[in-house]
Amino acid sequence: MGKYILQRLAFTVVVIFCISIMVFVITHVVGNPVDIMLPLTATEQQRIELTQRLGLDQPLHVQLITYLKDLARLNFGVSWWQRVACEEVIMKFIIPTAFLVTLSCLFALIIGVPLGIISAYRPGSLLDRTITILSLSGVCLPPFWIGLMLMLVFAVNLGWFYTSGFGAWKHLILPMITLACNPAGHVAQIVRFEMLQQLNSLYAITARAKGVSEVTLLFKHCLKNIMVPTVTMLGVDYVALMAGGSATVEVVFGWPGFGNLITGTIENLDFPLLQAEVFFVAVFVCIINLLIDFMYTAFDPRIRF
Amino acid sequence: MVETTETVLEVKNLSTSFFLREGEVKAVDDVSFHINKGEVLAILGESGSGKTVTALSLLRLISWPPGKIKAGSVNLNGQEILNLPLSKMRKLRGRGIAMILQEPMSSLNPSQTIGSQIMEAVQINQGLFGEEAQKKAVDMLNIVRIPSPEKRFYNYPHELSGGMKQRIMIAIALSCRPKLLIADEPTCSLDVTIQAQILKLMKQLRSEIDMTILFITSDLGIVSEMADRVAVMYAGKMIEITDVFTTFEKPAHPYTRGVMGSIMAMKAGGRLNIIPGDPPNLMNLPAGCKFHPRCEYCRDICKDEEPHYTDLNGDGSHFVSCHFPLGGRR
Numbered sequence: 001m002g003k004y005i006l007q008r009l010a011f012t013v014v015v016i017f018c019i020s021i022m023v024f025v026i027t028h029v030v031g032n033p034v035d036i037m038l039p040l041t042a043t044e045q046q047r048i049e050l051t052q053r054l055g056l057d058q059p060l061h062v063q064l065i066t067y068l069k070d071l072a073r074l075n076f077g078v079s080w081w082q083r084v085a086c087e088e089v090i091m092k093f094i095i096p097t098a099f100l101v102t103l104s105c106l107f108a109l110i111i112g113v114p115l116g117i118i119s120a121y122r123p124g125s126l127l128d129r130t131i132t133i134l135s136l137s138g139v140c141l142p143p144f145w146i147g148l149m150l151m152l153v154f155a156v157n158l159g160w161f162y163t164s165g166f167g168a169w170k171h172l173i174l175p176m177i178t179l180a181c182n183p184a185g186h187v188a189q190i191v192r193f194e195m196l197q198q199l200n201s202l203y204a205i206t207a208r209a210k211g212v213s214e215v216t217l218l219f220k221h222c223l224k225n226i227m228v229p230t231v232t233m234l235g236v237d238y239v240a241l242m243a244g245g246s247a248t249v250e251v252v253f254g255w256p257g258f259g260n261l262i263t264g265t266i267e268n269l270d271f272p273l274l275q276a277e278v279f280f281v282a283v284f285v286c287i288i289n290l291l292i293d294f295m296y297t298a299f300d301p302r303i304r305f
Numbered sequence: 306m307v308e309t310t311e312t313v314l315e316v317k318n319l320s321t322s323f324f325l326r327e328g329e330v331k332a333v334d335d336v337s338f339h340i341n342k343g344e345v346l347a348i349l350g351e352s353g354s355g356k357t358v359t360a361l362s363l364l365r366l367i368s369w370p371p372g373k374i375k376a377g378s379v380n381l382n383g384q385e386i387l388n389l390p391l392s393k394m395r396k397l398r399g400r401g402i403a404m405i406l407q408e409p410m411s412s413l414n415p416s417q418t419i420g421s422q423i424m425e426a427v428q429i430n431q432g433l434f435g436e437e438a439q440k441k442a443v444d445m446l447n448i449v450r451i452p453s454p455e456k457r458f459y460n461y462p463h464e465l466s467g468g469m470k471q472r473i474m475i476a477i478a479l480s481c482r483p484k485l486l487i488a489d490e491p492t493c494s495l496d497v498t499i500q501a502q503i504l505k506l507m508k509q510l511r512s513e514i515d516m517t518i519l520f521i522t523s524d525l526g527i528v529s530e531m532a533d534r535v536a537v538m539y540a541g542k543m544i545e546i547t548d549v550f551t552t553f554e555k556p557a558h559p560y561t562r563g564v565m566g567s568i569m570a571m572k573a574g575g576r577l578n579i580i581p582g583d584p585p586n587l588m589n590l591p592a593g594c595k596f597h598p599r600c601e602y603c604r605d606i607c608k609d610e611e612p613h614y615t616d617l618n619g620d621g622s623h624f625v626s627c628h629f630p631l632g633g634r635r
Binding site for chain 2: 200201202203205206207208209210211212213221224225299300301302
């Protein structure tokens with residue numbers, strides 16, 4: 001167990017190292033931040049001064065080494081765009097997103113699992129087909145469109161919730177539901193598929209042959225066995241939403257979150273902030289994956305580290 | 306053992322088919338048999354002859370789609386069960402008929418301890434709960450000779466060997482206290498020493514708790530060891546039913562004789578006498594007698610007309626479905 005965690009952590013360090021280099025290279029070839037930071041009327045002298053101040057006049061490999069040295073000391077530098085320490089900027093924006101995305105994924109789990117089970121209980125029935133269409137829509141419809149439609153109906157016409165902003169529960173509900181559509185659809189589909197397999201398995205026949213009812217079979221026997229793929233699926237969605245996937249919905253609902261921050265960072269070619277953001281996301285993804293691996297052991301006694 | 310007259314199970318004209326895209330597969334076709342109380346009836350047949358489907362049909366565990374019990378009647382202790390509502394059928398499973406599946410490796414729930422899986426059977430069928438049920442489950446582990454049962458109770462299936470898992474399957478089935486136990490090749494995936502242990506165990510338990518057993522197998526050795534009577538299946542049909550002695554010594558159906566002939570020849574040190582040809586494709590069965598393409602006694606009538614199920618001695622002791630049964634009255 002301890003050995004396994006150490007191995008995973010070592011692996012995480014390697015992953016983050018590689019990603020950091022990739023981000024550095026990609027950011028430094030996409031454009032010149034000086035063009036964006038200075039007004040169009042700036043003189044050549046001003047441009048040269050800023051380039052020197054940002055250290056962009058040095059050869060690329062020197063810049064890379066400086067960047068890696070700073071990274072090793074967890075010194076992310078100051079954001080060119082926001083003019084505060086990068087980690088401060090990220091903390092300020094990541095908390096609202098973590099809050100929103102976590103609630104969305106929990107909501108998706110609460111909605112998706114029962115829908116999938118109901119579907120699998122009577123495959124081919126009207127209810128099953130309705131749920132399949134719903135879950136497909138949840139997966140296929142673009143979240144920003146769902147968000148706009150929900151906003152139109154429940155915020156503009158009915159006035160139950162606020163259209164945009166951050167602070168009260170009335171701000172939270174609509175973006176939460178919007179973001180939950182996609183993972184809920186995934187969860188419902190995977191639960192249906194896995195549940196059908198479990199219900200047709202040999203151990204299900206054993207259970208039925210000793211007189212177990214279908215409902216007991218579903219909840220007591222099969223539910224635990226479908227949790228590993230379900231949690232894997234939800235974990236992938238969770239990480240994707242945290243790593244900028246929530247951006248369009250955050251824009252639609254004016255949510256001051258990480259997705260909004262990433263798009264702004266890219267628009268402004270803010271190299272230090274972008275590099276810090278990618279670092280945070282990479283660490284976050286690795287931690288979540290580690291947590292999910294440990295969750296497996298709770299559901300499947302055959303998995304031990 | 307055939308002197309008891311109380312019939313536990315009476316199956317008449319049972320037909321179960323699977324409706325696949327390619328067509329109908331008649332897995333069980335017009336099968337009739339009965340089992341007397343306390344008796345062991347072995348269903349003998351090669352794989353694909355419909356033995357397991359027959360067993361699952363008795364429990365109504367054929368899942369639709371694609372499988373369906375098309376016709377027939379199954380009478381358990383005087384109660385017709387094919388038209389019972391599902392809720393009543395569920396109550397009959399377990400305490401009425403219990404089943405040991407043939408695949409011990411995947412027939413236990415991988416995420417539950419074996420103790421809780423046995424306990425569940427005790428709770429449902431004996432109405433015991435809590436510590437009482439647990440004590441009973443540990444007792445059952447003892448009965449099936451699992452060493453240190455109190456510890457094993459908390460094991461998961463993957464922590465046990467195949468032979469132990471098979472014994473757990475037996476413990477689950479026996480915890481239901483069934484009137485009829487269906488054992489579907491309970492030893493087929495085990496090595497010979499464990500096989501012998503399990504057969505011995507089943508024999509002991511059978512006399513201890515006075516159980517009726519329907520034993521499904523393709524192993525002639527097990528048949529001679531366990532069975533009182535033998536029903537032979539071929540291509541979804543039941544072709545011969547008689548007591549175990551007659552099956553081995555004076556079989557009336559050419560197929561049974563062919564099967565027995567292979568061991569006779571080996572005993573005599575002669576050549577292995579195998580039945581020529583392959584079993585038929587269930588999607589595309591031959592007309593007339595299903596066995597005629599492989600039968601050395603085949604005549605014209607066998608190719609066109611399906612033989613009736615006839616009572617050879619007129620006393621219900623030997624049924625065969627053949628136009629020209631061997632050694633019997635013509």
